[in-house]
Amino acid sequence: xxxxxxxxxxxxxxxxxxxxxxxxxxxxxxxxxxxxxxxxxxxxxxxxxxxxxxxxxxxxxxxxxxxxxxxxxxxxxxxxxxxxxxxxxxxxxxxxxxxxxxxxxxxxxxxxxxxxxxxxxxxxxxxxxxxxxxxxxxxxxxxxxxxxxxxxxxxxxxxxxxxxxxxxxxxxxxxxxxxxxxxxxxxxxxxxxxxxxxxxxxxxxxxxxxxxxxxxxxxxxxxxxxxxxxxxxxxxxxx
Amino acid sequence: xxxxxxxxxxxxxxxxxxxxxxxxxxxxxxxxxxxxxxxxxxxxxxxxxxxxxxxxxxxxxxxxxxxxxxxxxxxxxxxxxxxxxxxxxxxxxxxxxxxxxxxxxxxxxxxxxxxxxxxxxxxxxxxxxxxxxxxxxxxxxxxxxxxxxxxxxxxxxxxxxxxxxxxxxxxxxxxxxxxxxxxxxxxxxxxxxxxxxxxxxxxxxxxxxxxxxxxxxxxxxxxxxxxxxxxxxxxxxxx
DNA sequence: ATTGACAAGTATACGGCGTACACCTAGCGT
DNA sequence: ACGCTAGGTGTACGCCGTATACTTGTCAAT
Numbered sequence: 001x002x003x004x005x006x007x008x009x010x011x012x013x014x015x016x017x018x019x020x021x022x023x024x025x026x027x028x029x030x031x032x033x034x035x036x037x038x039x040x041x042x043x044x045x046x047x048x049x050x051x052x053x054x055x056x057x058x059x060x061x062x063x064x065x066x067x068x069x070x071x072x073x074x075x076x077x078x079x080x081x082x083x084x085x086x087x088x089x090x091x092x093x094x095x096x097x098x099x100x101x102x103x104x105x106x107x108x109x110x111x112x113x114x115x116x117x118x119x120x121x122x123x124x125x126x127x128x129x130x131x132x133x134x135x136x137x138x139x140x141x142x143x144x145x146x147x148x149x150x151x152x153x154x155x156x157x158x159x160x161x162x163x164x165x166x167x168x169x170x171x172x173x174x175x176x177x178x179x180x181x182x183x184x185x186x187x188x189x190x191x192x193x194x195x196x197x198x199x200x201x202x203x204x205x206x207x208x209x210x211x212x213x214x215x216x217x218x219x220x221x222x223x224x225x226x227x228x229x230x231x232x233x234x235x236x237x238x239x
Numbered sequence: 240x241x242x243x244x245x246x247x248x249x250x251x252x253x254x255x256x257x258x259x260x261x262x263x264x265x266x267x268x269x270x271x272x273x274x275x276x277x278x279x280x281x282x283x284x285x286x287x288x289x290x291x292x293x294x295x296x297x298x299x300x301x302x303x304x305x306x307x308x309x310x311x312x313x314x315x316x317x318x319x320x321x322x323x324x325x326x327x328x329x330x331x332x333x334x335x336x337x338x339x340x341x342x343x344x345x346x347x348x349x350x351x352x353x354x355x356x357x358x359x360x361x362x363x364x365x366x367x368x369x370x371x372x373x374x375x376x377x378x379x380x381x382x383x384x385x386x387x388x389x390x391x392x393x394x395x396x397x398x399x400x401x402x403x404x405x406x407x408x409x410x411x412x413x414x415x416x417x418x419x420x421x422x423x424x425x426x427x428x429x430x431x432x433x434x435x436x437x438x439x440x441x442x443x444x445x446x447x448x449x450x451x452x453x454x455x456x457x458x459x460x461x462x463x464x465x466x467x468x469x470x471x472x473x474x475x476x477x478x
Numbered sequence: 479a480t481t482g483a484c485a486a487g488t489a490t491a492c493g494g495c496g497t498a499c500a501c502c503t504a505g506c507g508t
Numbered sequence: 509a510c511g512c513t514a515g516g517t518g519t520a521c522g523c524c525g526t527a528t529a530c531t532t533g534t535c536a537a538t
Contacts (some may be wrong), residue, residue, distance in 0.1 A: 008441065009515080012515075013515075013516085035494080035495065035496080036495080036497080037494080037495075038494060043356075045517095046516065046517050046518075047496085047497085047514070048497075048498090048499095048517070048518085049515075049516050049517075051497075051498095052514075052515055052516070053515090056496075056497075057495095057496065058498090090278075104346075104347070106392075107343075107346050107392065108343070115422070117424070117425050118424070119429060120394070120424070120425075120428055121424075121427045122427070124427035124428060124430075124431060125427045128427060128430070134430050134431055134434045135434060135435075137431055138345055138431040138434060138435055138481085139451060139454050139455075141394060141431065142395075142446070142451035142452075142454065142455060143451070143454060143455035143458055145391040145392045145393075145394060145455070146391065146392035148394070149392075150434060152381075152384040152385065153345075153346065153384045153385035154384075155359070155380060155384060156381075157382060157385070164431060170387070185353070185356075185357070186356050186357070186359075186360040187360070188360045188361070188363035188364045188367060189356060189360045189363060191363075191367070191373050192363060192373055192376055192377040192380065192523095195373045195374060195459040196374075196377055202354045206352075207381070210475075212378060212381035212382070213381075215381065215382060215473075216378075216381060216382035216384070216459075217376050219382055219459065219462040219463075219466075220455075220458065220459070220462070222462065223459070223462050224458075227458075229341040234450075234454075251486070251487095252486075252487085267483095273523080274523080274524065274525080275525060275526080276523085276524075276525085284487070284528085285487065285488050285489075286525085287488070287489085287526075287527095288486075288488075290526075290527095291485080291487075292486095295525075295526075296485050296524095296525065296526090418482080460491090472485060
């Protein structure tokens with residue numbers, strides 16, 4: 001009976017179950033809250049049990065990236081290269097935005113899993129299918145960089161008030177003082193921050209990240225197209 | 240005498256000394272080896288002594304970024320905007336390349352110190368001085384993203400052999416097997432990897448990171464220039 | 479010269495982390 | 509019936525950041 005009860009109650013661990021739980025935990029509690037111990041607890045298991053399914057925490061993170069990659073749509077078929085690339089990147093971005101930990105984890109990984117290599121391979125394939133030379137494709141991939149994953153370093157996401165000021169909200173007079181100091185010390189930041197702010201707040205929610213992302217993406221894609229049309233090559237002459 | 244000896248032997252700690260030592264330690268031993276305890280040891284002091292000069296490890300890292308920023312050249316005066324931007328970015332890149340920890344630390348920071356804000360402000364100033372609209376400048380800064388700091392996510396820096404394969408060097412027959420499997424599973428990666436490899440190795444030291452960086456940078460700068468010339472605006476029409 | 483405030487450095491301890499290692503145990507092919 | 513093995517356990521180690529409470533060395537005002 002005890003065996004029976006336990007058998008029905010507890011489905012055995014597996015690499016997949018571990019990875020899925022890790023993703024869920026990181027989604028909910030943030031990547032900094034993802035520890036082997038907490039993950040084990042969530043799975044109703046002792047910490048060391050995880051090590052029967054992943055070699056160590058690094059491999060756990062690699063596995064989480066694989067989960068992420070599996071959520072990216074395959075390339076659309078029969079589209080022009082630029083549409084294909086654009087859609088794929090935006091699909092990756094959607095996956096990324098669903099998982100707040102993804103950017104940080106992707107940035108920290110060096111060794112590529114088969115899933116990651118597969119994604120990169122098929123990504124490269126879109127340019128080659130579009131008639132790009134291997135040479136140009138190579139450089140174009142570098143130029144895309146992390147934009148291939150649908151993200152870039154965000155510059156202005158900070159907490160508004162200048163410096164490492166303070167966590168507390170400020171009264172209106174203090175706000176004005178901060179504003180005045182900002183205007184004096186960082187006049188240019190203030191200009192771009194206010195031009196796009198709909199609220200009266202300094203550096204409010206004025207930045208539409210999605211717009212910024214697509215702006216830069218399209219700028220690059222247009223540049224790629226131009227180079228492709230003029231048969232650009234990194235080694236201009238061959239004797 | 241004892242006092243005298245100790246006074247001469249030990250110059251007192253200071254925030255600057257702490258930050259400088261932290262930078263040196265991270266330079267030499269890698270960022271993952273930088274702990275408060277090790278840093279204290281290097282300074283001949285008990286760990287908690289550091290906390291009289293930095294609030295916590297986060298602030299230590301922020302301070303290290305400030306050191307980094309201080310190594311970036313100021314903008315050249317009297318140059319065209321694109322030359323100014325280009326030179327400044329490459330100067331930042333040089334500073335970055337001197338400190339292997341810089342990329343990772345910059346990526347992880349959210350709150351900007353005054354030094355960082357100052358750099359951004361003067362960076363923005365280069366575009367404005369070049370006649371860019373505030374609107375375009377804003378989007379252009381986003382498009383640059385981390386390239387402002389002289390880096391991008393490196394894509395191909397991995398350890399050659401596919402997958403999370405193994406740490407050991409392989410014999411020639413094993414190498415060939417890996418190669419064959421790569422060719423089968425990741426044909427496109429293999430193409431771009433081999434076209435730029437001077438050695439017979441797969442994904443050898445074929446990538447000239449500096450070239451790739453400048454390639455993408457110049458592509459973006461050219462795009463910026465085009466938009467500027469045609470008076471691009473994110474809000475095309477005004478009633 | 480004495481004192482006493484204050485800043486700099488110390489000592490100890492806590493809770494958390496990743497994970498090495500030895501152990502148990504259930505289920506299965508023989 | 510038996511032993512192998514895969515999966516799960518218990519304990520322990522060394523590291524980490526840092527809270528708290530202490531000593532000590534310096535110097536200004538008395």
